[in-house]
Amino acid sequence: MKWLYLLSLITPLLSSCGGNDTATGPRLPLTIAEFSQPAAALLYVAEARGYLSGAGLDVTFRPFNVGKDALKDTLDGKSDLAITFQTPVVRNLQEGIPLGILASIMTSSRNNALVGLRERGIAKAGDLRGKKIGVTKGTSSEFFLSVFLATEGILPKDVTTVHVTPGDFEKTLAAGDVDALVLFASYRTRIRNTMGERLVYFSSDAYNDIVILTGLRQIILNKPDAIRRLMTALSKAQDYIENNRDDSIAIVARRLAGKFEKANIDEDWDSYRFALRLDHILLGNMRSESDWYAASGLFRGATPDFKGALVSEPLRAVRAASVTVQTPRQP
């Protein structure tokens, strides 16, 4: 009995030594809708490096061309979570959809770009006045265009905008159906290769693209274990990308083979900042975009409670310092 008593004294000491990252309990399924672009690299690296599986997750990816469709998939209940640029999140929150934002996973100021056809007399930003500009409506590209025009002193009424889906970017531009086009960085290199000198390029330093990991708030709160494991895996992927640039590009290139060339990914890679965050840049971007929708007359309600949409505990559990926004503690 004396020995048992001694063991009972020593056991807490021993158990306090060392830790164990290995997931315990049964494997958990999780479905994530994603937009199949290099901006989603954190997910692809986490998958390829086995971080998701190692965390005890069986993740199913549902690929889409744009984040808006990925988020719709989640809202339709076909997936648990979605990754998307900020615009669909802002629009849905304006509509009162109870989204929960787990983290921004990528930030870039160069993800959207505007190209103009030289043959249509476009050489500088001011030449866009009176021109027809293609844009994927309902996506971040639309907000990018508005910021670009505003900062260049062009009024929205001075241009005509038409909806173009990413799959039609090259065809629409080559056919001259538009004078200019807003496109994602990952498409820019390929179009430049095919259309060469016909194009003139514009970017805006007043705009940031942010990729968000989101889902219905209730779904997120109902799956705390799966969410915690996912955040752990993504955090490891972030560390890996920070320290293994070329391998990470190779992983993404393999994952998006047939859709993006490795060289194109490599060219744009350094403009991406892959990091799990809940920060003021995310909040500021969403508020600015919401304000723009309101100013444009596209939204007439009250500004959504973006801070209230943040679900910070899962990220705080793995990267406490990355939650730079003060949020109330959630259950």
Add this chain to the structure above:
Amino acid sequence: MRVGLKLLVPQLLQFLLLLLVCGMIVFNLYTEYETLSRSHGRMETRVELAERLKSMRADNVLRVLAYANRRDPAQLHGFARYEEEVSVILTEYAALTTENEERLLLDTVADAQQRITESRTALINAIDSGNAMQQDAAFQRWEIHRRLLDASLNDLAGYALNRLRAAVNRVDAQRAYALTIAAYGALAFVLLIMLGTHFVRRYVSLPLERLTTAIDGIARGDLSLNMQPELAGRRDEFGNIARAFTNMTVRLKDIHSTLEDRVQKRTLQLDASVKELEAFAYSVSHDLRVPLRAIDGFSHMLEQRYREQLDDEARRLIGVVRDNSQKMGRLIDDILAFSRMGRQEITWNTVDMNALAQAAAEELAPHDKGRRFELQIGTLPSAQGNNAMLRQVWINLISNAIKFSSPKAHPKIEIGACRDDQEQVYYVKDNGVGFDMQYASKLFGVFQRLHGVDEFEGTGIGLAIVKRIVSRHGGRVWAEAQLNEGATLYFALPLAGTQGAETPDQYYLKENA
């Protein structure tokens, strides 16, 4: 060094080793704590720098708005100073961090700062140009960049604050961990000491004590001590020793028992032989007295009846015959007395030694014919013993003193006593002829004489009788002397009385051993 102490030494070394290990752990924890504290200091500085950037940015916004409202050229200097200070702070901040994520945030701030510098310049130019459309566009761009800078600065400050909080938590946790380690270490230390002491006591010290007790018992002759089952049942070295000792004890008991039987038989045989010899000597001595008396008696008759017929030479020869037969008679009397003193059972009483010595001196007074002797009798304490036998002791010692001091012109005899813790010592001192101390050991032997019979008459048995009587009382005798200076003869009786006294059998055994 005792075995227990020797065993304690390696144990203490182990404890010291444990103490050293605990000390190293605590030292490492302390070092880590120091590192964390330094890191904590750097983080505090980063938080301060981020907050300073935020404060400066707010001032700069007011400066831009002031210029837009009043076109105050003085504000232009403020812009340059602000941008220079921001650059210095960002450089200072970058030197304080090695974290990738924080450096990304810092890059974002630097990038936003670069953008707002450009947009502020464009805004100033647009304001100066007076072009309203340009001013609107430039202002919108500046406003977007202002918000971006605000956000990036807030994020940087938030991140630095989070890291600081985490560092504080880590420091607290480290401190708590160090305390826990120290507490458990101390507990383990105490437990080990207790366990070690317990084991040494149980498995080494106690068996050693039992073995020592058993061996002491054997040394005292107590062979009844049995080490089983506590020790002999053990399967270690102590068990082996205990079993060996048990076997040895059994054999010793056997040998002892055999020896006792043999000694008892031999003692009985010896006792019988001694008694037989004593009886023989007594008988011989007793039987010799009759013919000796006859020789003396008939020699006397011959001398008386035929005095007239005998010539001088015949009378001289008869005198020689009578003298020698009388000497022989005294010798036989002394031998018989000596023998009797060994055989006689002692009847114990409290003896007034003062009276006894006084009586003996008076009895011997006729021998001091000229009343020349100076006799001093001191206070003599009473003794436990046989009155008649002790009287004989005094008579023999005093007569001995008279005899050997009589040649002196002023003979002096001193009788006294003294005592120590265990015995009462009596002595008779004279200023007689004394003797050479090298012969002192022979003084109390039978027929031992240190002076020629021509000088001092006697049988050489008187002091042997003294020694026998005193020995029978459990005491001892000895003498101190100097040739021609006198002698002191001592006898000592035990204060405990009958304790140490010997029965005749014991006496004979000792005397004849």
